Amino acid sequence: MIGALALVALAACGGPPPAATPDEVSRLAAAIAALGPEVNRDEARRAAEISYAHSHRLALEYEITDPPIIHNTKVNLGIKPRGLCWHWAHDMEKRLAQERFATLDLHRAVANADNAFRLEHSTAIVSAKGADYDDGIILDPWRKGGRLTWMPVREDDAYNWEPRNEVVARALERKHGQIVTLTDDQRILMGGAEFVPE
Known part of the structure; x- marks a missing residue:
């Protein structure tokens, strides 16, 4: 609840989201490393660091100052340069792919594609090498306006990913x-x- 209030307050202030804390990066690194015994711990740490740092960099580049739906409207009106969910997913996957991880795979997923009542949503996913996308972890900076949201795909109650x-x-x-x-x-x-x- 406090996190949600902080995000609302941040959006009201009109500034970009803050950078990640070392503890946030460590928690994501541990979750990526736990995807399988073959996952290299250094790669898991690097993927976590890049995921958080790139989310913050993109928030600045996309000029994020509003909640996601408002920012989407500004992008669609040509007021802001980028920041639709698929921009985040594409740019996150592209940056992580530059690392050429040996023990991790990257995936892209879409939710609500055939649902006329909900907005389609895109995300990047990291998994152990050779694992299916739904055994991975969602890396979604769009959902909280530039703050990285991550969780196992199967635990995401908000979206049904494909x-x-x-x-x-x-x-x-x-x-x-x-x-x-x-x-x-x-x-x-x-x-x-x-x-x-x-």
Whole structure:
């Protein structure tokens, strides 16, 4: 409750969210390391540090001063440069991918894609190497306006996540009226060519 009040107060002040504390980074590092015995502890620590630092950097870059829905409206009106949920997910995944982790995999997921009553939402996910996305941890800076929200995918009661490429494949089939194939390694094939979503 206090955290929610602090976020409301922060949004009212019109400033960006604060940087993470060392304790926050340590808790995320421990959770990533606990994804499996094969997860390298140094990689888990680096992934946690980058997740928090990049969330803060993006909040400054996106000029976050409002709660997410208000910021989304400003982005859609052209008042702010970026900061929709898919921007956060894309930029977070891209930054973490630069590390070329040997014991961790990165995923993208989408929730509410086919629900006309709820806004679609995107996130980046980190898992142990070779694990499914839903065995991973959500890395979602959008949800609290630039403050990193993380939790195991299966414990997220707010969203029902699906692999992003499954959602994209369904949308392409509807839009183009042709069969879209999703390969075992999550590549999207349409008309014999690979489709690579942003």
